[in-house]
Amino acid sequence: MSAGPEIERLIQLLSKLPGLGPRSARRASLSLLQKREQLMIPLADALAEAAEKISACSTCGNLDVTDPCAVCRDHRRDDSVICVVETVGDLWALERASAFRGRYHVLGGVLSALDGVGPEDLNVAGLIERAGREDVKEIILALNATVDGQTTAHFLADKLAEASVDITSLARGVPVGGELDYLDDGTLTAAFRSRRPA
Amino acid sequence: MSAGPEIERLIQLLSKLPGLGPRSARRASLSLLQKREQLMIPLADALAEAAEKISACSTCGNLDVTDPCAVCRDHRRDDSVICVVETVGDLWALERASAFRGRYHVLGGVLSALDGVGPEDLNVAGLIERAGREDVKEIILALNATVDGQTTAHFLADKLAEASVDITSLARGVPVGGELDYLDDGTLTAAFRSRRPA
Ligand SMILES: [Zn+2]
Ligand SMILES: [Zn+2]
Numbered sequence: 001m002s003a004g005p006e007i008e009r010l011i012q013l014l015s016k017l018p019g020l021g022p023r024s025a026r027r028a029s030l031s032l033l034q035k036r037e038q039l040m041i042p043l044a045d046a047l048a049e050a051a052e053k054i055s056a057c058s059t060c061g062n063l064d065v066t067d068p069c070a071v072c073r074d075h076r077r078d079d080s081v082i083c084v085v086e087t088v089g090d091l092w093a094l095e096r097a098s099a100f101r102g103r104y105h106v107l108g109g110v111l112s113a114l115d116g117v118g119p120e121d122l123n124v125a126g127l128i129e130r131a132g133r134e135d136v137k138e139i140i141l142a143l144n145a146t147v148d149g150q151t152t153a154h155f156l157a158d159k160l161a162e163a164s165v166d167i168t169s170l171a172r173g174v175p176v177g178g179e180l181d182y183l184d185d186g187t188l189t190a191a192f193r194s195r196r197p198a
Numbered sequence: 199m200s201a202g203p204e205i206e207r208l209i210q211l212l213s214k215l216p217g218l219g220p221r222s223a224r225r226a227s228l229s230l231l232q233k234r235e236q237l238m239i240p241l242a243d244a245l246a247e248a249a250e251k252i253s254a255c256s257t258c259g260n261l262d263v264t265d266p267c268a269v270c271r272d273h274r275r276d277d278s279v280i281c282v283v284e285t286v287g288d289l290w291a292l293e294r295a296s297a298f299r300g301r302y303h304v305l306g307g308v309l310s311a312l313d314g315v316g317p318e319d320l321n322v323a324g325l326i327e328r329a330g331r332e333d334v335k336e337i338i339l340a341l342n343a344t345v346d347g348q349t350t351a352h353f354l355a356d357k358l359a360e361a362s363v364d365i366t367s368l369a370r371g372v373p374v375g376g377e378l379d380y381l382d383d384g385t386l387t388a389a390f391r392s393r394r395p396a
Binding site: 004006007009010013014016017018019020024026027028029030031032033034035036039040041042043044045046047048049050051053054063064065070087088089092 | 202204205207208211212214215216217218222224225226227228229230231232233234237238239240241242243244245246247248249251252261262263268285286287290379
């Protein structure tokens with residue numbers, strides 16, 4: 001190899017990041033080597049610091065430098081609603097949108113026969129425990145509108161049936177700004193089924 | 199922000215990598231946080247190690263852990279031919295294709311009126327010095343087939359006119375507007391075989 005084992009190792013690690021293939025990993029590593037002070041060293045430091053400081057919240061599964069996380073510690077948030085999401089990325093997306101001011105619960109994935117993900121691989125026990133607390137009134141199942149996401153939502157609704165909480169899920173329909181032309185059939189069908197007075 | 203300043207900093211640094219926008223940088227940082235032992239810590243270490251060990255070769259401009267670099271130190275390579283490239287990425291591309299077994303010279307860019315890049319910003323002096331050495335018979339100008347690349351090739355051909363070397367350029371196997379880094383091995387090899395006087 002032309003680039004030497006140190007650079008090849010860097011390329012190989014970068015190519016494991018989602019969104020970076022082997023070719024773009026090579027370009028990224030070259031860019032890093034050419035911006036050593038501005039980018040490479042700061043990124044090495046930021047990664048080491050994050051690896052040292054950040055961990056999963058033992059309450060909700062969010063990633064933060066504190067446990068409980070900032071969301072769980074925020075006293076202004078509504079304790080009576082828990083929004084169940086698949087991943088921390090989904091939690092971030094909802095926070096960016098300021099779509100929700102209650103608490104979260106990160107499942108850590110969805111049930112998948114294909115990928116061999118069963119209930120024991122997800123944080124289901126923690127959710128059931130939280131759902132049983134007196135102040136919790138509603139659990140929102142904000143799972144992806146995929147087959148596995150919906151299978152998981154049904155599974156959770158079953159499991160939570162004994163808790164005295166309302167179980168809801170996000171509305172299906174045409175996204176804000178969405179053009180019908182670009183939507184898939186499933187979305188269009190769901191939007192039609194849930195049509196309401198204008 | 200939901201993700202906290204440490205994670206936001208990581209996202210911000212990752213988004214400076216070519217090929218990663220803000221959205222994919224967020225996904226990448228989440229993936230890193232979820233694969234701390236397998237990916238995040240190894241990447242932090244690889245970056246720190248590369249930043250510490252790797253520098254530009256004082257002869258050719260290649261990036262390596264040694265100076266002179268492995269290409270310059272390889273006694274099996276042909277001293278009589280120097281291939282001039284814009285970037286280390288181009289050098290890597292030619293090495294991956296095994297298209298060339300001589301020496302290299304990395305210019306560090308191309309002349310560009312628009313970007314304010316003049317001859318003094320490129321490693322032109324080093325090239326002229328190397329071209330004057332007795333054992334050098336040929337300089338291959340393997341610059342990108344862009345307007346700036348070709349302007350730079352003409353400039354260098356002028357500058358090298360006094361040295362008693364053949365000045366060649368890659369055949370028009372390189373598509374107009376094409377960048378070496380993006381070409382397949384066969385095209386690169388064919389372009390080398392058909393190189394002609396500049
Ligand atoms: Zn939390
Ligand atoms: Zn060298």
